[in-house]
Amino acid sequence: MDLADSPEEAEFRARLRAWLAKALATLPPKPSPDDWPARRAYDLGWQRMLYDAGYAGLHWPVDAGGRGASPTRHLIFLEETEKAGAPYVGANFVGLLHAGPTIAAEGTPGQRARWLPPVLRGEEVWCQGFSEPDAGSDLASLRTRAWRDGDAYVVSGSKIWTSHAEVADWCELLVRTDPDAPRHRGITWLALSMDAPGVTVRPLRTLAGSNEFAEVFLDEVRVPVANRVGAENDGWRVTMVTLSFERGTAFVGEVVACRRVLGELAREARADGRWDDPSLRRRLGRLNAEFRALWRLTQWNVSEAETTGGVPGVGGSVFKLRYSHARQELYDTAAEVLGADCLDLGRPWVLDRLSSLSYTIAAGTSQIQRNIVAERVLGLPKGR
Ligand SMILES: Cc1cc2nc3c(=O)[nH]c(=O)nc-3n(C[C@H](O)[C@H](O)[C@H](O)COP(=O)(O)OP(=O)(O)OC[C@H]3O[C@@H](n4cnc5c(N)ncnc54)[C@H](O)[C@@H]3O)c2cc1C
Numbered sequence: 001m002d003l004a005d006s007p008e009e010a011e012f013r014a015r016l017r018a019w020l021a022k023a024l025a026t027l028p029p030k031p032s033p034d035d036w037p038a039r040r041a042y043d044l045g046w047q048r049m050l051y052d053a054g055y056a057g058l059h060w061p062v063d064a065g066g067r068g069a070s071p072t073r074h075l076i077f078l079e080e081t082e083k084a085g086a087p088y089v090g091a092n093f094v095g096l097l098h099a100g101p102t103i104a105a106e107g108t109p110g111q112r113a114r115w116l117p118p119v120l121r122g123e124e125v126w127c128q129g130f131s132e133p134d135a136g137s138d139l140a141s142l143r144t145r146a147w148r149d150g151d152a153y154v155v156s157g158s159k160i161w162t163s164h165a166e167v168a169d170w171c172e173l174l175v176r177t178d179p180d181a182p183r184h185r186g187i188t189w190l191a192l193s194m195d196a197p198g199v200t201v202r203p204l205r206t207l208a209g210s211n212e213f214a215e216v217f218l219d220e221v222r223v224p225v226a227n228r229v230g231a232e233n234d235g236w237r238v239t240m241v242t243l244s245f246e247r248g249t250a251f252v253g254e255v256v257a258c259r260r261v262l263g264e265l266a267r268e269a270r271a272d273g274r275w276d277d278p279s280l281r282r283r284l285g286r287l288n289a290e291f292r293a294l295w296r297l298t299q300w301n302v303s304e305a306e307t308t309g310g311v312p313g314v315g316g317s318v319f320k321l322r323y324s325h326a327r328q329e330l331y332d333t334a335a336e337v338l339g340a341d342c343l344d345l346g347r348p349w350v351l352d353r354l355s356s357l358s359y360t361i362a363a364g365t366s367q368i369q370r371n372i373v374a375e376r377v378l379g380l381p382k383g384r
Pocket of ligand 1: 127128129130131132133135136137138160161162163164358359361362363364365366367368371
């Protein structure tokens with residue numbers, strides 16, 4: 001892949017920049033971080049503006065409602081929106097970054113037509129119902145059960161750590177449809193309507209004071225068989241597609257944001273005299289090199305995905321592993337620059353520092369990514 005903009009890409013970049021300058025000026029003020037219904041409305045409103053301007057689902061295939069743009073254009077879009085300070089995906093992250101791409105790759109034409117346009121138009125929010133109290137890293141041990149009853153599955157069980165469940169319309173849900181099969185073979189991927197009778201959402205509060213997570217309880221919930229993505233008991237394979245998107249491309253936009261924060265840290269350090277500290281300068285320099293390398297790895301992963309049917313490969317685990325640790329180092333450095341102010345939750349970067357702790361756990365812990373890299377990239381023998 002050629003990393004320099006072609007004349008068409010430069011023109012695309014300039015047009016996007018001009019549109020962003022106008023569009024961002026019309027955005028309402030950001031809602032309070034704890035007001036999830038208001039955040040949902042804000043995030044959906046921005047998504048609708050992108051849709052109306054022709055920037056929604058840029059890199060999604062045309063037959064999935066997207067624009068079929070090249071990976072380079074998609075990355076230009078991410079760079080320019082972040083540089084301009086535009087909102088990121090917010091409450092739309094599961095729909096746009098992994099449920100949507102999974103349905104685009106694995107859904108029937110009817111399923112694509114039903115679920116993808118509302119995600120792109122900013123009308124429906126998705127959440128992810130994978131983890132359970134006893135099934136996190138070992139996801140294949142999940143126990144939420146589904147029985148077939150005519151044209152529906154009847155689902156009972158519970159999910160945990162379901163981000164944005166409270167404001168979601170749909171849930172990408174993993175259920176066990178064959179308890180007698182080997183555990184990876186008895187799982188099915190369903191789209192669950194969060195309004196269905198029998199669904200109860202109980203919010204969880206994090207150490208940062210946010211209630212973005214919930215437990216979801218399912219009591220004999222009927223899910224139409226037509227909402228099954230992939231074949232019955234083939235859900236593990238579909239799940240690997242979802243996780244490939246989640247690890248491979250879902251964090252891409254954030255790398256640009258981290259590079260921006262790094263610049264802000266350098267400016268803050270210069271302003272308050274900390275710049276004279278050689279160890280701080282060394283740290284900032286190393287992080288700068290690190291995020292530049294992560295951006296190049298992103299470009300490589302995204303362009304590789306394009307040559308392998310659009311689904312990111314195992315390079316996503318390499319990226320996710322290194323990115324999540326680099327993000328923590330970035331915000332630890334921010335705390336060093338802030339000094340005692342790093343205890344003030346109202347200061348910039350302080351909440352980001354707290355939430356950075358979750359990055360080495362979400363979407364598969366670092367230990368799990370290391371296992372994957374060891375086995376699938378380095379070809380080492382499987383651990384016991
Ligand atoms: C911010 C955030 C958002 C999340 N959002 C969602 C969501 O929307 N939907 C959802 O379904 N889930 C979500 N999760 C849950 C997430 O997927 C799980 O937390 C994660 O998979 C780890 O599972 P666990 O918490 O049960 O930890 P455990 O699996 O119990 O792991 C505990 C520790 O043991 C280690 N460990 C476990 N197995 C191995 C092994 N084989 N080899 C080496 N070490 C091992 C782990 O690395 C970890 O350090 C979210 C988590 C976070 C932090």
